[in-house]
Amino acid sequence: MKISRLAAVLASLAMPFSAFAASSQTSTAPLGIVGNANVAKIGNSPATEGATVYSGDFLSTDNGGVLLVKIGAMSLELQSDSSAHLYRAPYGAVLELNSGTVAYSTPGGSQNLVIVASDVRVTPAADRPDSGSVTIDDPCNISVRSQRGEADVKVGSESKLVEEGKAYKVHAENSLSYRKYLSPDESDYHKYHDHTPCAAAYQSVKGKPPIAGGQSRFLYLAVGTVGIVTTVGVIKSLESPSRP
Numbered sequence: 001m002k003i004s005r006l007a008a009v010l011a012s013l014a015m016p017f018s019a020f021a022a023s024s025q026t027s028t029a030p031l032g033i034v035g036n037a038n039v040a041k042i043g044n045s046p047a048t049e050g051a052t053v054y055s056g057d058f059l060s061t062d063n064g065g066v067l068l069v070k071i072g073a074m075s076l077e078l079q080s081d082s083s084a085h086l087y088r089a090p091y092g093a094v095l096e097l098n099s100g101t102v103a104y105s106t107p108g109g110s111q112n113l114v115i116v117a118s119d120v121r122v123t124p125a126a127d128r129p130d131s132g133s134v135t136i137d138d139p140c141n142i143s144v145r146s147q148r149g150e151a152d153v154k155v156g157s158e159s160k161l162v163e164e165g166k167a168y169k170v171h172a173e174n175s176l177s178y179r180k181y182l183s184p185d186e187s188d189y190h191k192y193h194d195h196t197p198c199a200a201a202y203q204s205v206k207g208k209p210p211i212a213g214g215q216s217r218f219l220y221l222a223v224g225t226v227g228i229v230t231t232v233g234v235i236k237s238l239e240s241p242s243r244p
Helices: 002-028 232-239
Strands: 030-042 052-054 058-071 074-078 083-089 092-106 112-117 120-124 130-138 141-148 151-155 158-162 167-171 174-178 193-197 218-221
Touching: 030 074, 030 083, 052 058, 058 092, 074 083, 074 112, 112 130, 120 130, 120 141, 141 151, 141 158, 151 167, 158 167
Parallel strands: 092 112
Antiparallel strands: 030 052, 030 058, 058 074, 058 083, 074 092, 083 092, 092 130, 112 120, 120 151, 130 141, 141 167, 151 158, 167 218, 174 193
């Protein structure tokens, strides 16, 4: 009897250590690999094709640069003069875009992606393959373009489904200044950055007056005037979704 009780105690003590070990392995496991890189960095190191990307990595490109990251069947491509932090998520990955443009492709199904820019959250539809792009025009204006499939875009209490072939300029409620970077999915995410309310002046687009309070934060953009950002890397990933 005493031996069985001792075994039970030892087993209960071992459980937290096992959970910690599993958590540590998950946090240090590779998240993705670099499929293409030119004038790009992971942290402070030059990014090269085949390099490993981990959760929490800071990704950036200089003028004329490009950085394609493959996460399973998903692809993310930072374009010229862009930067972002990339994190693991139960559904796949979450990318916090800090500047510039990211193009994406997702396969549909259980693996998906969320892109956060200022306080705008973009989630491609999970029931179909999707591709599109997100651009930070300025800290208070985010352009979201859908080339294939759909993307759900949320800002504050307002949301809109951006359908295939359409594009919107989204006016953020706040711009963010960071004291520490961590995943937007973390429960204490908002403790580590400050919010600056977006002034109405930021909402003016190509000479149009600011949108009055109570009106939509979504401004439809004619696709012919803005184009749809799709890069060679993203197209290849759409053609070969089974590639690593």
